[in-house]
Amino acid sequence: MGVLAAALTSCGSDPDKRCVDRDSYNSLTGYKIVGDKNCKSGTSSSKGKGGSSYGSGTGSGTGKSGRTDADWYYDSDVDGRYADYGTFSRSEAVDRDGLGCSGSGGG
Numbered sequence: 001m002g003v004l005a006a007a008l009t010s011c012g013s014d015p016d017k018r019c020v021d022r023d024s025y026n027s028l029t030g031y032k033i034v035g036d037k038n039c040k041s042g043t044s045s046s047k048g049k050g051g052s053s054y055g056s057g058t059g060s061g062t063g064k065s066g067r068t069d070a071d072w073y074y075d076s077d078v079d080g081r082y083a084d085y086g087t088f089s090r091s092e093a094v095d096r097d098g099l100g101c102s103g104s105g106g107g
Contacts, residue, residue, distance in 0.1 A: 030084025038070035
């Protein structure tokens with residue numbers, strides 16, 4: 001019974017997320033984590049929705065006149081100020097956890 005309750009409550013909650021600069025990807029470290037305010041400002045990008053984004057970046061830094069292409073990065077491995085092996089798709093992150101909350105189905 002406790003397992004069912006845990007599954008139901010986690011279905012409505014967000015997966016682990018970090019606000020990252022999409023232009024900062026480095027194949028050794030991943031994406032640079034930036035302040036949450038960069039993602040909450042409504043200027044986050046909508047690139048890559050619906051697909052996974054494992055190491056798809058090619059950039060070497062964030063030297064574009066102080067601007068940040070920030071977006072939420074879900075279910076990632078975090079090492080210090082960098083996140084990698086996650087996804088920019090919230091629904092994909094939920095499905096990864098095996099809960100299947102984003103789809104419908106009967107039990």
